Amino acid sequence: MEGHSHHGxxxxxxxxLADLLDLDAxxxxxxxxxxxxxxxxQAVRPPRTVADLGAGTGTGTLALARRFPAAxxxxxxxxxVMLDRLRSAALAQGLGERVRLVQADLDEALxxxxxxxxxxxxxxxxxxxxxxxxxGEVHAALPPGGLLAVVEMDGMPRFLTxxxxxxxxxxxxxxxxxxxPDPYPDWGPFLEAAGFETAARRDFPIEVRPASPDGxxxxxxxxxxxxSRLDGQLAAADLAALDRLLxxxxxxxxxxxxxxxxxxxxxxxxxxx
Ligand SMILES: C[S@@+](CC[C@H](N)C(=O)[O-])C[C@H]1O[C@@H](n2cnc3c(N)ncnc32)[C@H](O)[C@@H]1O
Numbered sequence: 001m002e003g004h005s006h007h008g009x010x011x012x013x014x015x016x017l018a019d020l021l022d023l024d025a026x027x028x029x030x031x032x033x034x035x036x037x038x039x040x041x042q043a044v045r046p047p048r049t050v051a052d053l054g055a056g057t058g059t060g061t062l063a064l065a066r067r068f069p070a071a072x073x074x075x076x077x078x079x080x081v082m083l084d085r086l087r088s089a090a091l092a093q094g095l096g097e098r099v100r101l102v103q104a105d106l107d108e109a110l111x112x113x114x115x116x117x118x119x120x121x122x123x124x125x126x127x128x129x130x131x132x133x134x135x136g137e138v139h140a141a142l143p144p145g146g147l148l149a150v151v152e153m154d155g156m157p158r159f160l161t162x163x164x165x166x167x168x169x170x171x172x173x174x175x176x177x178x179x180x181p182d183p184y185p186d187w188g189p190f191l192e193a194a195g196f197e198t199a200a201r202r203d204f205p206i207e208v209r210p211a212s213p214d215g216x217x218x219x220x221x222x223x224x225x226x227x228s229r230l231d232g233q234l235a236a237a238d239l240a241a242l243d244r245l246l247x248x249x250x251x252x253x254x255x256x257x258x259x260x261x262x263x264x265x266x267x268x269x270x271x272x273x
Pocket of ligand 1: 021053054055056057058059060076077078079082104105106107121122123124127128
């Protein structure tokens with residue numbers, strides 16, 4: 001996720017990102033089912049091997065394994081911390097035998113993907129230094145008719161429903177966008193330049209009223225990220241408001257709030273002709 005780990009060589013940072021990815025999966029679960037169903041509709045036939053690039057803790061990997069019950073999923077990530085979490089999650093869901101873990105740095109090269117006929121890259125392509133090169137390698141690795149799914153998000157999700165809270169979150173998001181890594185570009189032209197037909201692009205709006213305590217933990221993780229990142233960049237009143245939201249005992253604390261998780265994920269489905 002933007003702002004939480006760029007190329008993640010710091011292990012404390014990586015476990016924090018891993019926690020956030022898991023929370024994200026718990027809270028936003030159903031949108032992912034819609035997304036994998038949509039990808040399934042774009043595929044010519046059910047995929048036999050799926051490569052998940054930048055798999056993280058396995059949110060996408062396991063959703064893909066459930067959606068395509070005959071497929072083996074090759075999960076690629078550079079981070080051993082992520083791959084360990086993915087292994088435990090796959091075992092816990094009884095999917096261990098269908099998930100193969102590959103530790104590799106996608107900035108160096110696409111590792112062998114075992115003849116994947118579906119490649120999936122969720123919230124990961126914008127981390128790669130030379131996405132055009134990687135997309136070219138993915139194109140070459142796919143068989144004709146093979147599908148590439150790219151998923152990105154429009155920044156961190158929003159949580160607060162009252163006017164002042166929503167405005168505060170908007171200022172946080174703006175400040176992060178102003179200082180943070182480049183947001184992702186429109187991948188459509190990149191996909192076409194790499195030789196793909198851009199079959200389709202779809203926005204998935206997310207609006208979930210999360211169950212407590214997951215929603216509070218998720219909002220806490222995101223807002224405390226803003227608090228530490230934007231120290232000195234936000235007005236003092238905004239920092240104080242964040243502190244009250246994050247505090248354990250303030251009447252304004254997150255746990256006393258009505259929280260709704262809102263965001264948008266954009267997906268591209270591209271086919272190798
Ligand atoms: C924001 S997470 C997304 C994880 C997962 N795809 C999801 O949707 O929840 C990005 C992941 O990409 C991995 N990553 C970033 N750069 C990478 C690279 N050059 N090679 C391999 N993995 C990379 C990170 O380790 C991290 O697990």
